[in-house]
Amino acid sequence: MGGGYQMEQGSLFEQQNEQNTPLANRVRPENLDEFVGQQQLLGKDMILRDLIERDQLPSLIFWGPPGVGKTTLAEIIAHQTKAAFINFSAVNSSIKDIRKIMEEAENNRQMGQKTVVFVDEIHRFNKAQQDAFLPFVEKGSIILIGATTENPSFEINSALLSRCKVFVLNRLSTDDIIQLLKNAITNPKGFPDLDVRINDASLKMIAEFANGDARIALNTLEMAVLNSPHLDGTVSISQATLYQLTNTKSLRYDKNGEEHYNLISALHKSMRNSDVDAAVYWCSRMLAGGEDPLYIARRLVRFASEDIGLADTNALNVAVNVFQACQFLGMPECDVHLTETVIYLSLAPKSNAVYQARLASKADVKKTGNLPVPLQIRNAPTKLMKELNYGKDYQYAQNAKDKLTDMKTMPPELEGHHYYHPSDQGNEGRAQQRMAQIKKWHQEHDGETPKED
DSSP states (O other), X not given: OOTTEEEEOSOSOOOOOGGGSOHHHHTOOOSTTTOOSOHHHHSTTOHHHHHHHTTOOOOEEEEXXXXXXXXXHHHHHHHHOSSEEEEEESSSOOHHHHHHHHHHHHHHHHTTOOEEEEEETGGGSOHHHHHHHHHHHHTTSOEEEEEESSOHHHHSOHHHHTTSEEEEOOOOOHHHHHHHHHHHHHSTTTSTTOEEEOOHHHHXXXXXXXXXXXXXXXXXXXXXXXXXXXXXXXXXXXXXXXXXXXXXXXXXXXXXXXXXXXXXXXXXXXXXTTOHHHHHXXXXXXXXXXXXXXXXXXXXXHHIIIIIGGGGTHHHHHHHHHHHHHHHHOTTTTHHHHHHHHHHHHHSOOOOHXXXXXXXXXXXXXXXXXXXXXXXXXXXXXXXXXXXXTTXXXXXXXXXXXXXXXXXXXXXXXXTOOOOOOOSSTTHHHHHHHHHHHHHHHXXXXXXXXXXX
């Protein structure tokens, strides 16, 4: 069949040219007993294991980071299920491909044959492509298994998502990765005709470098075997060789995906919590992942007003300055400016009073609509406007002794509504005192200020 899908006849584990197949594929587990990790789903009496073993699968979404076993689980299901199995790629499949295979699946259903459709990277399908699956999932023509590294809540249509059971696969632990590496070394398909010798410290070195990704770990092991001396069928892997392969970690960071938002959230909340070291770390993680420094700088400008506000009015100056510095310099030079600002904002006194004032006033605007501006504070540049009492009874505060008057400037419907409630943090302590002085003045003088024409 053409397109981006492949109909599997029986087992997925077809004989291939072992010499040209990556190690990760050669030693891929073929049953649940060989599968390492995800015990919260596949341990004894766990629901996913039970569903697979009883061949009573609903449509599923496997959500987790790369290299944790999503595709492997789908292939184990293919190996164990009594259904026809279709491996579908979201990268190079069209709606025409989807509809064609769905028609075949419906014909299978009418003949009493179940069809499992596995879609790797399902988040890459657009809405129309995802919608093409929906009617067939609804009437049971197919059992859909989608694999994604992205949050299904954001990337998968709600109608399709509601008809699937989501299982979250966790990042593999260092011990899980070490076990996988040992299994690969002893697996006859791993390194046939080679006696691979590697100590526990080196296995741990690979596992920590892999950062929870089995594929990275197995690829690193394979590269180490290929780049180590072969003596009479024996390969001894040295730490010196491993160091060359693992001296730089590959960071998972998708500037358009969930990890992007996870990290900026971590940076923002670390600064809000005044945890300067955590904030510096999360900023460095974003920069190491290739984040646009201007994006970080924009978020710092926002933070300066949202979480600090008038508690430290210099915070906004510092944040705007770093934005300009990032524009002038770019990476890598501006990394130190971003770090300086992250430290400043982390250590600054915190107040969200400005942000809360904005939210409260926004809510009143939405609730009350277009309230008219009181006549006394309207401008009156024309004769007609003066005749209509625009500006009548206006009091010019600059002419008053205390620079205060008893003139009302709030719409009558909102009299008594208060939005800004300063904290006692930093400069806001002075704002608090000033507001108390203004309130006391009004209590003593309202109704006494003479009106001016």
